[in-house]
Amino acid sequence: MARLVYLLPLLLFAAVAAYFAAPILQEKDPRLLPSAMIDKPVPAQSLPPLVSGKPGIDPASLTGEVRLVNFFASWCGPCRVEHPLLMEIGASGTVPLLGVNYKDAPAAAVNWLAQLGDPFERIGRDGDGRVAIDWGVYGVPETYVVDKAGRIQYRHVGPLSREAYRDIILPLVETLRGAGG
Amino acid sequence: MIAELGHFALALALCIAVVQSVLPLVGAARGDDILMSLARPAASGQFLAIAVAFGALTYGYVTSDFSILNVAQNSHSLKPMLYKVSGVWGNHEGSMILWVLILSLFGFAVAAFGNNLPASLRARVLSVQGMIGVGFLGFILLTSNPFERLNPAPLDGRDLNPLLQDPGLAFHPPMLYLGYVGFSMAFSFAVAALIEGRVDPAWARWVRPWTLAAWTALTAGITLGSWWAYYELGWGGWWYWDPVENASFMPWLAGTALLHSAIVVEKRDALKSWTILLAIITFGLSLMGTFLVRSGVLTSVHAFAVDPERGLFILGLLVVASGGGLILFAIRAPSMKLGGMFQPISREGGLIMNNLLLSVATATVFIGTLYPLFLDATTGEKVSVGPPFFNAAFVPVMMPLILLVAVGPMLAWKRGDLPGAMARLWVAAAVSIAAAAFVWSRQNDVALGPVIGFAFAGWLAGGAVTEWAERIALFRVPFSVSLSRALGLPRAAYGMTLAHFGLAIFICGAVADSFWRQEVVVNARQGETVSIAGYDLTLEKVERAQGPNYQTESAFIRVRRGGAEVATLVPERRFYPVQQMPTTEAAIHSTFLADLYAAIGEGGARDGWTVRVWHNPLVPWIWTGCLIMVAGGLVSLSDRRLRVGAPRRRVQPDQAAAPAGAD
Numbered sequence: 101m102a103r104l105v106y107l108l109p110l111l112l113f114a115a116v117a118a119y120f121a122a123p124i125l126q127e128k129d130p131r132l133l134p135s136a137m138i139d140k141p142v143p144a145q146s147l148p149p150l151v152s153g154k155p156g157i158d159p160a161s162l163t164g165e166v167r168l169v170n171f172f173a174s175w176c177g178p179c180r181v182e183h184p185l186l187m188e189i190g191a192s193g194t195v196p197l198l199g200v201n202y203k204d205a206p207a208a209a210v211n212w213l214a215q216l217g218d219p220f221e222r223i224g225r226d227g228d229g230r231v232a233i234d235w236g237v238y239g240v241p242e243t244y245v246v247d248k249a250g251r252i253q254y255r256h257v258g259p260l261s262r263e264a265y266r267d268i269i270l271p272l273v274e275t276l277r278g279a280g281g
Numbered sequence: 282m283i284a285e286l287g288h289f290a291l292a293l294a295l296c297i298a299v300v301q302s303v304l305p306l307v308g309a310a311r312g313d314d315i316l317m318s319l320a321r322p323a324a325s326g327q328f329l330a331i332a333v334a335f336g337a338l339t340y341g342y343v344t345s346d347f348s349i350l351n352v353a354q355n356s357h358s359l360k361p362m363l364y365k366v367s368g369v370w371g372n373h374e375g376s377m378i379l380w381v382l383i384l385s386l387f388g389f390a391v392a393a394f395g396n397n398l399p400a401s402l403r404a405r406v407l408s409v410q411g412m413i414g415v416g417f418l419g420f421i422l423l424t425s426n427p428f429e430r431l432n433p434a435p436l437d438g439r440d441l442n443p444l445l446q447d448p449g450l451a452f453h454p455p456m457l458y459l460g461y462v463g464f465s466m467a468f469s470f471a472v473a474a475l476i477e478g479r480v481d482p483a484w485a486r487w488v489r490p491w492t493l494a495a496w497t498a499l500t501a502g503i504t505l506g507s508w509w510a511y512y513e514l515g516w517g518g519w520w521y522w523d524p525v526e527n528a529s530f531m532p533w534l535a536g537t538a539l540l541h542s543a544i545v546v547e548k549r550d551a552l553k554s555w556t557i558l559l560a561i562i563t564f565g566l567s568l569m570g571t572f573l574v575r576s577g578v579l580t581s582v583h584a585f586a587v588d589p590e591r592g593l594f595i596l597g598l599l600v601v602a603s604g605g606g607l608i609l610f611a612i613r614a615p616s617m618k619l620g621g622m623f624q625p626i627s628r629e630g631g632l633i634m635n636n637l638l639l640s641v642a643t644a645t646v647f648i649g650t651l652y653p654l655f656l657d658a659t660t661g662e663k664v665s666v667g668p669p670f671f672n673a674a675f676v677p678v679m680m681p682l683i684l685l686v687a688v689g690p691m692l693a694w695k696r697g698d699l700p701g702a703m704a705r706l707w708v709a710a711a712v713s714i715a716a717a718a719f720v721w722s723r724q725n726d727v728a729l730g731p732v733i734g735f736a737f738a739g740w741l742a743g744g745a746v747t748e749w750a751e752r753i754a755l756f757r758v759p760f761s762v763s764l765s766r767a768l769g770l771p772r773a774a775y776g777m778t779l780a781h782f783g784l785a786i787f788i789c790g791a792v793a794d795s796f797w798r799q800e801v802v803v804n805a806r807q808g809e810t811v812s813i814a815g816y817d818l819t820l821e822k823v824e825r826a827q828g829p830n831y832q833t834e835s836a837f838i839r840v841r842r843g844g845a846e847v848a849t850l851v852p853e854r855r856f857y858p859v860q861q862m863p864t865t866e867a868a869i870h871s872t873f874l875a876d877l878y879a880a881i882g883e884g885g886a887r888d889g890w891t892v893r894v895w896h897n898p899l900v901p902w903i904w905t906g907c908l909i910m911v912a913g914g915l916v917s918l919s920d921r922r923l924r925v926g927a928p929r930r931r932v933q934p935d936q937a938a939a940p941a942g943a944d
Binding site for chain 2: 103106107109110113114116117119120121125175203205
């Protein structure tokens with residue numbers, strides 16, 4: 101019986117180690133923060149246009165078709181990382197891509213797009229980041245999948261990777277397109 | 282060429298470590314002197330090889346050799362030299378090299394100074410130390426090779442994360458690793474003792490100074506890290522209960538317990554199994570810290586790049602080291618001979634209470650840190666346990682401990698006199714009441730928190746001083762006698778007094794800051810004034826400038842108090858183009874009683890700038906308290922009795938003068 105006491109630390113440690121191993125073995129991404137907004141309609145506020153000749157974003161412009169909405173800012177380093185991929189998505193026409201310029205100086209944002217290219221169909225300006233809060237944005241960049249009914253269906257945190265786009269977002273877009281005619 | 286040399290040296294170190302971990306162990310089992318004697322040259326050789334590898338990587342950084350992938354990813358030709366060097370350990374691969382360098386340095390120290398250790402114990406300790414080396418060198422060579430080449434080499438590097446380009450953080454990792462890795466000595470000694478099946482008197486004499494050295498370095502490392510977070514992150518706080526902070530705090534708590542239980546082993550030959558278990562746990566927690574930072578199992582502001590493969594490898598090392606140690610413990614510890622007997626009310630009893638409370642504190646932090654992980658694995662829910670949990674759970678555990686810290690050293694070994702000790706602590710009680718009354722009278726609103734906090738701090742400080750005064754019989758014997766006693770006290774005694782006193786100072790700072798901190802956030806245009814805690818701060822101007830590898834906006838804020846100009850604060854907002862990352866450089870006007878802390882955010886001349894100002898009372902006391910604790914550790918380490926290699930004096934003339942025991 102007394103020997104069991106000496107075995108106790110080992111048993112406790114084994115349990116802790118199992119908990120450590122589980123997320124790694126299941127390849128869970130610890131950065132995956134579930135969004136409280138999933139399956140909710142997009143926020144009702146309209147966002148004014150950023151560049152002349154390209155419309156802003158209002159709730160009506162987010163229905164009828166499955167779309168991606170990307171939150172970006174000119175001051176954000178990771179946005180620069182994902183930008184080439186966004187350019188590809190925009191050029192391919194696979195899925196419409198909308199941009200929301202987050203807490204940014206308009207001139208800086210315009211300049212940024214002029215420099216790196218503009219992949220977006222529409223761009224809304226969220227100067228004080230109020231609307232982004234209603235979307236559930238933690239920080240930029242974030243990318244959302246919005247279904248035909250204008251409901252948020254998926255949230256990607258951080259720069260969009262080719263793998264995430266190919267393996268998660270595209271299949272989801274296909275499923276959502278198939279659903280409900 | 283130099284990089285290849287470094288890579289080769291690492292491989293060589295791994296080979297030597299394999300030899301070091303196998304042959305001496307076999308030799309010790311067979312009683313073969315020749316095999317056992319291999320341990321010392323192997324430990325020295327391993328250290329030499331790793332030092333060459335570390336030197337090679339440093340050379341790559343200093344000369345900005347961007348054909349090395351690691352240098353290209355983490356350095357830049359324009360970076361100041363200090364950060365070129367600190368860049369070596371500012372990334373995952375390089376920090377692992379530093380880790381094994383320090384590990385082998387400790388092994389080398391045992392080899393060089395371990396003459397007074399029994400040969401078999403020395404061989405086994407070095408062998409265990411070698412095994413840890415094998416694990417981590419293998420980890421580096423298989424998953425994190427810092428010498429990987431990049432072809433073609435880029436024209437310039439990607440620069441070090443600008444948050445890490447800071448003098449405080451340049452020395453934070455080496456100190457922290459000295460602490461983490463230093464506990465590997467206690468671990469190796471513990472495992473060696475379990476293999477031997479007995480705890481030698483030489484064992485405790487060796488474990489204590491090594492643990493003390495590791496503890497001192499870890500204290501300094503955590504302090505530096507906290508200080509850095511305070512002025513660099515621009516949030517005005519100094520401790521966030523962030524998983525990575527907790528990862529370094531848990532070994533500190535366990536190490537503090539180990540430090541105290543090792544005293545009982547050395548003085549009274551008791552608590553042996555418990556001390557061995559603590560040594561295994563402390564090093565296990567150090568490894569867990571390394572694991573948590575690198576695996577991405579928990580998210581944190583200062584986590585390294587997340588890589589599941591590396592995470593799994595370190596987890597494997599953690600399982601082998603801790604699991605192996607605990608298996609040995611389960612097999613061998615029950616048959617260990619029990620030591621000296623003692624009454625519950627005694628120095629030993631006090632130290633056991635200390636260990637109990639510190640263990641509970643460690644468990645509290647452990648549960649708070651890992652609870653999100655447990656919950657996620659069981660229910661899939663993502664939560665974050667924030668400061669409210671830790672403040673509610675941790676503080677109540679520390680309160681009885683603080684009460685005890687003053688009482689414990691007043692008790693005699695074996696059988697103590699509690700009423701007598703309490704009677705002699707009347708000074709501490711008086712200081713405590715005075716501190717509480719002072720705080721009570723100075724407060725505008727009646728808040729109980731700070732009053733209680735300062736009462737505890739006063740009790741602790743008073744207790745530390747009383748114990749010292751008792752020892753030199755201050756005011757009870759002629760002053761000259763007291764003075765000669767004070768000079769004759771062992772340095773270890775002064776170390777304890779300093780460390781306990783430092784803790785009291787730290788508590789004052791922590792309590793004052795958490796209850797009385799004031800914060801103002803305004804959007805200020807040029808010439809506008811904001812007031813806080815009797816200071817008026819005017820935003821004079823904002824200037825742009827170019828640093829060596831960054832652009833900066835500096836705000837000049839004039840500080841007045843009652844019309845008189847006190848200081849000009851110059852907080853900066855830097856932008857590092859290579860990393861595309863902004864950082865804040867807070868400006869702090871520090872008096873000994875408070876910090877006036879300013880940071881600026883985004884803005885422009887037209888709309889104004891976000892200016893955040895904090896008034897943080899007694900924050901300097903936090904660092905002062907920690908530094909006093911570190912000083913206590915160093916003073917105690919310099920004690921002749923603990924100094925490695927120094928011949929032990931048989932007669933200690935001052936011992937007769939100190940009836941309560943040397944420490």
